[in-house]
């Protein structure tokens with residue numbers, strides 16, 4: 244782990260301003276710190292000699308006040324920039340991941356840990372560690388220069404002992420690195436496992452296995468706790484070691500100054516200034532040592548996050564035959580966008596999907612899930628059927644552009660994909676319906692009417708602003724299916740892909756959903772995976788994956 248990773252300035256340009264501001268404030272703070280040492284020494288000398296205290300006291304008070312103000316300013320800039328950097332990194336990670344195919348995305352655990360805890364851990368790195376680093380680079384140098392001018396023998400002691408602090412800090416840092424990585428790994432295991440357990444809780448309860456998970460989570464938490472305690476122990480030990488070293492060094496300066504004062508070879512004001520200046524050369528470095536431990540997680544996370552962003556940049560540059568240009572749809576899925584305006588116009592008017600000689604196997608497997616698949620879908624409804632596991636979902640994902648085929652051609656305009664488990668996030672009905680972009684209220688109500696949800700929404704006290712939970716919690720399975728269909732109606736995409744749109748709904752709702760799909764297919768190309776005879780009967784064309792039957 245480097246003391247400072249300049250890549251963060253490139254990856255998040257928003258960091259440059261605050262870091263420059265922190266540097267300037269650090270220099271001013273350093274100058275004020277040295278001035279305070281002089282003012283305090285003058286004040287003490289005035290007390291000892293019985294001289295007027297007004298001017299030195301006023302100077303000392305003003306300098307302390309100015310330092311306090313600058314301290315507050317540093318805190319505020321640092322906290323704000325910490326939050327800005329964390330938000331930017333989170334946004335960039337999500338953008339980079341959503342521009343990849345499903346197979347290239349990181350595992351759920353890794354994505355969760357990096358985007359949630361990882362980006363949050365960067366905050367103390369920026370807000371606490373960076374300002375400490377800036378002042379450690381400036382204040383000791385200024386203090387030693389001033390000391391050299393005031394009393395060079397004291398300056399020699401400081402110059403000889405100060406380098407020991409960063410040396411010790413670096414040695415301790417090297418031993419903690421492995422520890423931090425272990426802790427980071429334990430945190431990843433913990434979040435991943437916890438997420439899996441929460442998701443699978445109803446099933447685990449059904450099978451009476453929930454209690455067992457308590458033990459597993461407790462074991463993973465214990466590992467994380469032990470790793471955290473180890474880091475804390477090291478942090479305290481290293482802080483104590485640096486403290487001891489700095490105290491001994493200041494004591495050497497004080498003893499030498501004391502001896503020279505007693506022999507009368509030194510003026511009291513020079514001696515006091517030297518004693519007050521000496522600690523200023525050590526404390527900023529000590530502070531870096533302390534902040535380093537609280538920011539170690541952030542630095543480790545930053546390393547991984549920047550590596551992800553750099554990898555994405557390389558992929559972007561080296562992409563010989565990229566997938567069709569991508570955009571995200573209202574389900575948060577990646578969808579292709581035709582690159583040239585002419586091609587796009589062409590597809591928008593025709594809305595055709597052409598698949599020829601398509602082959603696909605999942606990464607790490609040799610079995611071809613899709614082999615030599617040919618398909619053409621024009622405006623209207625195409626229903627794909629076939630036995631379970633024959634690759635229907637995979638085919639929709641390849642058409643949507645979120646999986647890259649091994650061979651063959653796929654040509655499709657912008658598509659809206661409704662998966663078997665469509666994304667419904669915690670929020671309001673309105674935010675879930677308009678997740679793809681702003682939509683007129685009139686259109687929202689028209690879509691709700693079309694899917695027969697308008698009555699349900701009107702009867703809710705908060706109407707469209709009624710909250711729903713994660714995964715559509717609070718809605719029935721049928722209502723969820725209709726809500727995502729309304730979202731598909733609101734999408735401007737000329738092609739709509741529906742994966743089992745009538746699964747988990749009662750026969751009445753299935754008929755109604757079938758009618759909506761037929762209406763939708765009047766103006767767009769709809770490709771639906773379904774076994775439902777009612778929907779198959781409505782199809783202009785249907786495909787049994789493997790053999791093609793035209794019923795038009």
Ligand SMILES: Nc1ncnc2c1ncn2[C@@H]1O[C@H](COP(=O)(O)OP(=O)(O)OP(=O)(O)O)[C@@H](O)[C@H]1O
Nearest residue numbers: 605606608612629630631632633634635636637638
């Ligand atoms: N992530 C994966 N890694 C490896 N193989 C997978 C993966 N996902 C699916 N498969 C395999 O690919 C095949 C096709 O899966 P797919 O989900 O496309 O089938 P399907 O026809 O939609 O099935 P169903 O009708 O049951 O939904 C299956 O045999 C499945 O085991």
